Amino acid sequence: METLKSVTSIFIRTFGPLGFLFGGVLTMMGEWAVLLFGEGPFSTFLQGNGERIGFTLFIFCGLIMVLRMEWRFREHEEYFGNEAQKKLWRMGILPTRDYYLNYVREGDYGVVNRFWEAGTVNVNNGRGRWDIHIACEAGHAAIVQGLLERGVDPKITDQDGFTPLMTAVRFKHSKIIDLLLHHDCALNTKSSKQGCSALFVAAVHHDEPEIAATLLAHGAEIESVDHNNLTPLMAAVAQQRWKVASLLIDRGADANRVDGSGATLMDYTALYNAPREFVARLEGLGIKKSPLNLKRVSGGFSAPAGITIKWEAQPNVTG
Structure with a gap:
């Protein structure tokens, strides 16, 4: 036969x-x-x-x-366990993880909803990223809403320790940010890989003071430090996000903080050629360069949101 x-x-x-x-x-x-x-x-x-x-x-x-x-x-x-999966198959759609995540990425709510009916939800791509992170990155608010309604944890982390909120902040999706902030999204959680908070991610990735202001309005910790002892203010200066840096100072960020090497904000502004108005503002606050006469020897940005600057003290030369 x-x-x-x-x-x-x-x-x-x-x-x-x-x-x-x-x-x-x-x-x-x-x-x-x-x-x-x-x-x-x-x-x-x-x-x-x-x-x-x-x-x-x-x-x-x-x-x-x-x-x-x-x-x-x-x-x-x-091979398929329920009628909803069979319905997908008869539509010519394989009810598999990869197909599901592709439709999530494309934002096809109708097909994604059929996958949900078949019990496919809260799915990892096998490399540490979940369906909600993929939807947050792509900017599909309706799918994020649907996932939350179906019990997906808004605090779930990906392979870098990023929450859905951090992902939405990184890719500047304000509607999704607002949506997650009205759920228990662990606003001040730090990523496991680099110790970054959502506010830190906002300071690193774009000069959008509106997003940083929204996070602060919901209780983001303005002095939260990463694994290198950098605050969001230092990260903003290191990434030349002058609007966000100014906002953070306006909201009370401590401009006197130093990083793990003892570098001050003024050392960072000299390194990254800050606008004269910003430097003048720091001078008005009494911020000076480190007395250690520091010089950067290595470092910079590292994905997804890390700032690693290595400084070395130079001998002071007197005349």
């Missing part, structure tokens, strides 16, 4: 498309018979019957291909 099924399947897979193609060619060949083959009985036969035979073959093989698809659907339905 299995051998017969295999032979039949091979025959249909081969004959169906070829017959479909040949039928189409034969249908058109009736009009071109004399041009292609010259005068003769074969041309006469094609002129009289080619179109009818070709059209019949075209329809017949088309039906064979459709029936093969139906057979394939029924043959594989047994």
